[in-house]
Amino acid sequence: MTCLEVSGLNKSFGGLKAVADVTFSLDDGELLAMIGPNGAGKSTCFNMLNGQLRPDAGSICFKGQELTGLAPHDIWRLGVGRTFQITATFGSMTVVENVQMALISHQRGFRSLFGRAANLYRDEAMTLLERIGIAEQAARPCGVLAYGDLKRVELAIALANDPGLLLMDEPTAGMAPAERVELMSLTGELVRERKIAALFTEHDMDVVFTHADRIMVLNRGQIVAAGSPEAVRNDPHVQEIYLGQSMQGAA
Numbered sequence: 522m523t524c525l526e527v528s529g530l531n532k533s534f535g536g537l538k539a540v541a542d543v544t545f546s547l548d549d550g551e552l553l554a555m556i557g558p559n560g561a562g563k564s565t566c567f568n569m570l571n572g573q574l575r576p577d578a579g580s581i582c583f584k585g586q587e588l589t590g591l592a593p594h595d596i597w598r599l600g601v602g603r604t605f606q607i608t609a610t611f612g613s614m615t616v617v618e619n620v621q622m623a624l625i626s627h628q629r630g631f632r633s634l635f636g637r638a639a640n641l642y643r644d645e646a647m648t649l650l651e652r653i654g655i656a657e658q659a660a661r662p663c664g665v666l667a668y669g670d671l672k673r674v675e676l677a678i679a680l681a682n683d684p685g686l687l688l689m690d691e692p693t694a695g696m697a698p699a700e701r702v703e704l705m706s707l708t709g710e711l712v713r714e715r716k717i718a719a720l721f722t723e724h725d726m727d728v729v730f731t732h733a734d735r736i737m738v739l740n741r742g743q744i745v746a747a748g749s750p751e752a753v754r755n756d757p758h759v760q761e762i763y764l765g766q767s768m769q770g771a772a
Contacts, residue, residue, distance in 0.1 A: 524549045524718035525570075525686055530579035532565050532742075539565040541742040543579070549685070549716040552709055554723060554733035558762060562742040563722045567690055570720070571603050572596045584685055598627060602684035606691035608671040612664030616655065616674050619663055620646035623681035649677045654707065669700035676708070687712070689721035693728055701725065705732040726763075730754060738762065 525547040532540040540562045547553050555563050568574040570581060572593040581588040588596055597603075610619050624642035650656040655673045658666065663674060672692065679687060692708065693701035705728055712719045723729050729736060730750045737747040738759050746756045753759055 522549050523547070524584060525720070526580070526582040527570070528580045528582075530566065530569060530581070531577045532562075532569060532574060533577055538742050540569070540576075543739070543742070543744055545737055545744065545747065547686070547718045547720055549718050550713050552712050552719045552721070552732060552734045554721055554729045554736045555739060556723065556726075556729055556736060557739035560741075561739040563739055564690065565742075566739070567603075567688060567720075567722065571601055571688055594626075597682055600682055600685040601688065602679035602682055602686070603688040604672075604675045604679050604690065604692055606694050608668070608675050610663040610671060610674055610678070613662060615660055615662055616666070617643065617646050617650060617659040619674060620649055620677050620681060623678040627682040646677075646681075649680055652711075653677045653680075669696050669704070672696060672700075672704055673707075676704070680711070684717060687717050687719040689719065691723060692721055693723065693725055701728055702731075708732070 523546050527546070528544050530540055530543040531538075543562075543566060545553075555566065557563055565574065569576050570588070572588065572591050572595070576589060579589070583599065583601060586599065588599070588601075611622070614622070621642050624645055628642070647656060647659060650659055653673050653676055655670060655677070658670055663671060666674065676692075679689075689708070693704055696704065708719065709732055711717060721733075733750055735748065736750055736753040738745050738753060738756075740762050745762070746753055746759045
């Protein structure tokens with residue numbers, strides 16, 4: 522079933538057309554990669570999808586509801602999760618407390634925080650941490666975690682609103698090769714298990730071609746290719762864009 526429908530998305534900054542007539546759809550349980558060279562418009566597109574930027578034109582429809590014009594926290598509460606290229610956690614709080622805060626936010630529980638925050642949604646937070654494979658780190662402050670573990674915590678936070686759509690901006694940036702494989706394999710499992718529609722950007726072509734169900738390529742704000750990993754890998758236009766870079770990915 523179609524989860525996300527994006528139609529005619531446009532965004533300019535002064536005279537620069539950052540995103541030009543971007544149109545695509547994303548199904549439940551599908552992992553879609555958005556790739557392109559630096560400056561292609563990937564981050565701008567992402568920031569419009571979760572409300573950080575307002576499109577100049579176009580429509581963003583999530584499960585039949587228009588998202589255009591909504592604030593990021595409203596989009597989060599509708600069931601859109603996001604991870605960021607640079608991890609965004611509270612370093613002085615423990616792993617489980619970070620996830621609890623996300624659960625509290627989703628449940629609109631801030632007015633009942635005082636005196637009870639340590640117990641609010643703790644079981645639910647631990648269940649998420651167990652599924653992500655980091656429950657043994659629950660009592661540690663996020664500020665002392667290895668970077669790969671922080672990425673897992675951020676994924677748990679993104680799942681706290683039981684998302685129908687998951688947006689992942691450079692999910693493996695800064696990670697060691699083995700950690701990249703583990704995180705993206707886990708993400709693929711979660712996407713299929715929970716029927717989540719997931720869109721991710723990534724510069725590591727091995728990650729893209731190994732884990733994505735479909736790939737779309739942006740260049741100068743426009744989609745120039747889209748399809749299966751094999752079709753995109755063999756597309757002459759894509760090969761031209763990535764001239765000098767490996768487009769072989771994984772066999």
